[in-house]
Amino acid sequence: xxxxxxxxxxxxxxxxxxxxxHHHAALPVVLLHAFPFDARMWDExxxxxxxxxxxxALDLPGHGAAAGLTPAEPSLEAVADAVAASLSEVGxxxxxxxxxxxxxxxxxxxxxxxxxxxxxxxxxxTRATADPDEARANRLRVAAAVEASSTVDEVRPMARxxxxxxxxxxxxxxxxxxxxxxxxxxxxxVAWSQRAMAARPERGAALAAFAGPxxxxxxxxxxxxPLADAERLRAAAPHAELVVVPGAGHLSAVEQxxxxxxxxxxxxxxxxxxxxx
Ligand code: MLT
Numbered sequence: 001x002x003x004x005x006x007x008x009x010x011x012x013x014x015x016x017x018x019x020x021x022h023h024h025a026a027l028p029v030v031l032l033h034a035f036p037f038d039a040r041m042w043d044e045x046x047x048x049x050x051x052x053x054x055x056x057a058l059d060l061p062g063h064g065a066a067a068g069l070t071p072a073e074p075s076l077e078a079v080a081d082a083v084a085a086s087l088s089e090v091g092x093x094x095x096x097x098x099x100x101x102x103x104x105x106x107x108x109x110x111x112x113x114x115x116x117x118x119x120x121x122x123x124x125x126t127r128a129t130a131d132p133d134e135a136r137a138n139r140l141r142v143a144a145a146v147e148a149s150s151t152v153d154e155v156r157p158m159a160r161x162x163x164x165x166x167x168x169x170x171x172x173x174x175x176x177x178x179x180x181x182x183x184x185x186x187x188x189x190v191a192w193s194q195r196a197m198a199a200r201p202e203r204g205a206a207l208a209a210f211a212g213p214x215x216x217x218x219x220x221x222x223x224x225x226p227l228a229d230a231e232r233l234r235a236a237a238p239h240a241e242l243v244v245v246p247g248a249g250h251l252s253a254v255e256q257x258x259x260x261x262x263x264x265x266x267x268x269x270x271x272x273x274x275x276x277x
Pocket of ligand 1: 033034035036101102103162197224250
C-alpha cells in the first residue's frame with residue numbers, strides 16, 4: 001500500500017483561471033467530496049462558479065478513479081496528506097478548501113496538518129466532533145459487511161438518507177443519479193473510508209485556531225448533520241459565515257448547486273482579499 005505522501009489522486013480541473021479578466025489574485029477552490037461518493041458530486045457546483053475561478057475536485061482514496069489508492073492504515077490524516085501531496089503535484093500551494101460531510105472532516109485534518117495550504121475553509125453539511133461509540137461501532141460493522149459481500153449494498157440506503165424531503169419528493173432524476181453514484185463506489189474503498197472516519201478525532205480546536213475566512217453551510221433539510229451541527233461549528237469559529245440552504249438535505253451541493261456555488265465564491269473572495277492584504 002502506498003505512503004499517503006506518495007499518492008497522486010485524480011484531480012478534476014474545471015477551470016484553470018486563465019480566462020481571468022482582472023489582475024486580482026483568484027485563489028483556486030478545492031472541493032472534497034462526501035461519503036460514499038466521488039468528485040462527480042461537484043460537477044454542477046463547479047459549473048455554477050464564475051468561469052474565472054480555478055476549481056479542482058479530487059477523488060479521495062478508495063473512491064471514484066482513486067479506487068486502489070488507499071494507504072495501509074485507514075485514517076483521514078492519511079487522506080489529508082494525500083490531498084496535500086496531490087495538490088502540490090498540480091502546482092497548488094494555497095487554496096480555498098471546501099469539504100462536504102466526510103470532505104469536511106478531511107478539510108479540518110488539512111487545516112491541522114497542512115495549515116499553509118488552506119487560505120479559506122468551507123465546511124458544508126459536516127461536523128468537527130468525533131463519533132459517539134455507537135456510531136463508531138456501526139461504521140466498523142458496515143465496513144466488515146461491505147468487505148464480506150464485496151458489494152456496497154450495506155450503504156445503498158444512504159443514497160436516500162442524504163437527500164432532503166424536497167429532492168426526494170420532486171426530483172427523481174437527482175434521486176436516481178445519487179443512487180447510481182453510490183452503486184459505483186468500490187466496496188474496498190467504502191470499507192476503508194468507514195474505518196478512516198471511525199478513527200477520526202474531534203477537531204474543534206483546529207477550527208478555532210484557523211485564522212482565515214470560514215464558511216459553514218448546511219441544507220435546511222439535512223438530517224445527517226443538521227443545523228445544530230452547523231451552529232456548533234459556527235460557535236467554534238465565530239468569524240464564520242453561516243449559510244442555511246433552503247430545499248436541500250445533507251447533499252446540498254447536489255441539491256442546490258447554484259446556492260452552494262454562490263456561498264463558495266463569497267468565501268473565495270474573502271480569501272482573495274485577505275491574500276492581497
Ligand atoms: C458523508 O456524507 O460524507 C457521510 O454521511 C459522513 C459520515 O458518515 O459521517
